[in-house]
Ligand SMILES: O=C(O)C1=C[C@@H](OP(=O)(O)O)[C@@H](O)[C@H](O)C1
């Protein structure tokens with residue numbers, strides 16, 4: 001199936017964003033480790049959180065985690081300290097997303113995990129047992145989700161846990177988010193050096209918890225504001241917090257360089273409120289940015305900057321090739337269809353010098369089972385006539401009501 005997307009003339013709408021899947025999936029693990037208490041409120045209704053809710057509720061012998069990276073990594077650590085024997089598997093892509101760093105770390109701590117097929121990749125067969133914990137060196141340059149997964153079981157280990165992260169630490173705000181939430185759930189976990197984290201053997205406490213909405217999802221509305229470019233347009237997004245611990249809240253600063261102004265209805269830090277976006281019409285002529293702390297925003301800015309005719313150099317993208325698809329290749333290929341020649345360097349940088357090629361008429365954007373391909377390309381419809389998105393339902397991984405929200409905002413979406 002494809003969606004043909006026609007934009008509205010004006011963008012004036014209020015959007016209730018989905019809840020953050022990163023916060024939802026952390027809250028679910030911590031809630032499960034407390035053993036009781038009320039379920040966190042405002043959990044995301046996205047696929048990646050639904051698989052986690054079902055896995056924790058039913059604990060079947062074989063857990064199919066589908067395409068959810070966080071759920072795969074967090075559940076692996078959780079199952080390692082939970083009685084019972086489980087196989088955890090996922091989609092074809094998930095069975096090719098590396099997990100050896102986490103499995104090695106858990107095994108070094110005493111966990112009983114075997115590979116069900118290829119060494120280093122899911123499926124995993126995990127027998128829960130008592131792990132005493134201790135100190136461990138672990139690469140911090142592959143996926144922060146391995147670190148978060150280990151940290152979250154730290155309070156349950158007899159000797160607590162000290163992680164020494166080696167290599168260039170990537171996606172650091174996600175580790176900080178984990179530590180912050182662990183503190184909210186009563187754990188004692190903190191950075192004790194710039195590369196070392198210590199978790200005390202101090203159990204979680206039950207906590208009533210409400211999930212903040214998703215700043216990564218907000219990025220697509222920022223992109224639409226930048227694309228439509230009229231001073232009379234405005235988009236309001238609900239449930240976001242000034243001073244959010246979500247790393248992707250940095251989107252507001254990066255988009256300020258592209259002219260988008262952000263204002264909070266309630267300026268008290270830490271209170272979820274409505275955020276209003278307006279376009280000032282002022283924009284930098286070139287953008288350089290290091291996305292090592294916010295890799296999920298890369299697609300938003302690659303698509304947006306090129307179509308706004310802002311040459312760019314984006315670094316820190318080394319993790320993009322092991323996400324839902326190889327995002328470096330997917331971006332280069334699909335942007336070429338639109339007439340933009342994006343180049344990569346060393347597997348960690350994407351840049352655009354302004355070079356153009358002949359665009360395809362009525363282009364069909366492939367989404368490669370990657371929600372962010374659909375989410376980031378759809379806003380380009382403001383500038384690209386006849387834009388179609390292939391397999392548009394991929395958005396359910398993080399933002400199930402995206403297309404409904406676009407329709408609400410006045411987009412016409414026809415199905416083919
Ligand atoms: O911990 C998390 O919630 C996430 C961490 C990031 O992954 P990496 O640490 O693999 O970059 C991010 O890309 C992902 O969408 C969510």
Ligand SMILES: C=C(OP(=O)(O)O)C(=O)O
Pocket residue numbers: 067068069070071296323324372398
């Ligand atoms: C990379 C992502 O998700 P995950 O790694 O959790 O599958 C994402 O949502 O962009």
